[in-house]
Amino acid sequence: MLTIATVGRRFPSGTEALRDASLRLQTGDFVALLGPSGCGKSTLLRLIAGLDQPDSGTITWDAGHKPQPGEIGYVFQDATLLPWATTEENVFLPLRLRGLTRTQAQRDIAAVLARVGLTGFESARPQQLSGGMRMRVSIARALVTKPKLLLMDEPFAALDEFTRHKLQADLLALWRDLGCTVVFVTHSIYEAAFLARRIVLMTPRPGRIAREIQSSLAPSPETRLDPAYATLVADISKAMEAALA
Amino acid sequence: MILRLAPWFFGLLALFAWEGAVRGLDVPAYIVPAPSSVFQAFVADPLGLAVSLASTLTVTFAALLVAAILGASMAIGMATSRFAQAAIQPWAVALQVTPLPAIAPLIIIWVGDPFTSLVVCATIVAFFPLFANTATGLASPPPELADLFQLYGAGRFRTLTLLRLPAAVPYFLSGLRISGGLALVGAVVAELVAGSGGFASGLAYRILEASYRLEMPRMFAALVLLALAGIAINYGLGAFGDWVTRRRGNA
Known part of the structure; x- marks a missing residue:
């Protein structure tokens, strides 16, 4: 889908957020960017989205493709919904910015809300919803344009563990059904091991990619009870410790 | 319930004490x-007092309206252009820190028309909270939301x-609520400064007249x-704000 080649980013403050990062994204991938705070994983995500430009290196889409608005979905750590808008209006936003009317968008909105389990909450405002439901709205908003690439920046980090497990399982099901490519930033080894097919380990100061671990676990909720899952978590922990040492 | 009645009860008690003291001590x-x-x-x-009140309130609300339009549009101008922000901000602060009684005589001389000069004075006082609050509000959305609008190709206007x-x-x-009180203060101060040379009909003028x-x-x-x-x-402005907020659903 796209190739990240020796990308570096230094902020005006002088912090070197990212050095020499190279990564190839295949269509249908589920990649986790895993590492402690300050390892440049969010910076890399923003660069992929085109919200920021690298100081060195290149990010090239395959076949010279230029991503159009709506081809990339982005989910932040906070749900970042418009507080004055209903669930439906919040999910409508990306389509509205592309010039669609509410009537034209209605079917897509209803479909995506059903997909994330929010049917019946169309006219609720964000502050009437729980943290987990707000995140569902945020995911629906990212999915409503049927993106090819879904970028997620620690989306479940602020949720309680039970809600997090539920949303992780739902995200896996979504990824299987929709077949879109996901890049998922996290600082949780467990989350990375449960969700991703490819786990990219990153280290801080300067942020760089240390190594990559492949997962052969089945993308299903039962994986959590699979001994192979525990083994993968242990492998990642060891590799992360070695990379940070 | 008892807490709601408490201020009325206290006020009534104070009035009785006041009445008693004035009578008792002669x-x-x-x-x-x-x-x-x-x-x-x-x-x-x-009737005389009510007419004066109406006159002061007319100045107050005219000033509040002008301040709301000016304050909001200048804040929007600042939000859309960094150049405008650099150009406007120091002057807005300068206007805010200049005491009205010091400049009111000048304004009254320059503007000439008593009603307009009172409105100008009250507008100067009421302007800043509306301007500053609107500017803060325009800058309040988290950067992630601005990123999201950028991601979906929204231009400055749609953002x-x-x-x-x-x-x-x-x-x-909330700026409107603060400025409402300030506009009244500004109107009264301007009337006091204008004195008999001004509009000669506001409540402040009645106060001056009565004191003479x-x-x-x-x-x-x-x-x-x-x-x-x-x-x-x-x-009133608080209730208006609550009403608008409720209608938008983010109470």
Whole structure:
């Protein structure tokens, strides 16, 4: 889908957020960017989205493709919904910015809300919803344009563990059904091991990619009870410790 | 319930104590009038005082309207252009820190027309909270939301109309509430400075007139009316803000 080649980013403050990062994204991938705070994983995500430009290196889409608005979905750590808008209006936003009317968008909105389990909450405002439901709205908003690439920046980090497990399982099901490519930033080894097919380990100061671990676990909720899952978590922990040492 | 009645009860108690003290100590009315004589002074000429109140309130609301339009549009101008922000901000602060009584005489001379000059004075006082609050509100959306608008290819105009302006509404409304009280203060100060050379019909002029004539009860009656008007403006604008907020659903 796209190739990240020796990308570096230094902020005006002088912090070197990212050095020499190279990564190839295949269509249908589920990649986790895993590492402690300050390892440049969010910076890399923003660069992929085109919200920021690298100081060195290149990010090239395959076949010279230029991503159009709506081809990339982005989910932040906070749900970042418009507080004055209903669930439906919040999910409508990306389509509205592309010039669609509410009537034209209605079917897509209803479909995506059903997909994330929010049917019946169309006219609720964000502050009437729980943290987990707000995140569902945020995911629906990212999915409503049927993106090819879904970028997620620690989306479940602020949720309680039970809600997090539920949303992780739902995200896996979504990824299987929709077949879109996901890049998922996290600082949780467990989350990375449960969700991703490819786990990219990153280290801080300067942020760089240390190594990559492949997962052969089945993308299903039962994986959590699979001994192979525990083994993968242990492998990642060891590799992360070695990379940070 | 008892907490709601408490301020009324306390106020009533204070009025009785005041009345009792004035009568008991035989204080002359030209120093401190008893509440009963203040009430009598009001009943003696309710229409005159009401007309004066209406005049002051007209200035107040005209100034509030002008300040709201000016403050909001300048804040929007600043939000859309960094150059405008650099150009406007220091002058807005300069306007804010200049005491009105110091510049009111100049304005009254320059503007000429008494009504307009009073409105200009009150606008200067009421402008800043509206301007500053709206500017804060326009800048309030988290950077992630701005990123999201950028990601979906929204230009400055759509980011303004769909994100920044709606986000600024609650800030603007609380600015309006603050400025409502300030506009009244500005109107009264301007009337006091203008004195008989001005409009000669506002409540502040009634206060000046009564003090020249040592009509303390009438002066107090005008003061009470001003205080009540201030409270009404404050609560009225607060209720207006709540109403708008409820209608938008983010109470």
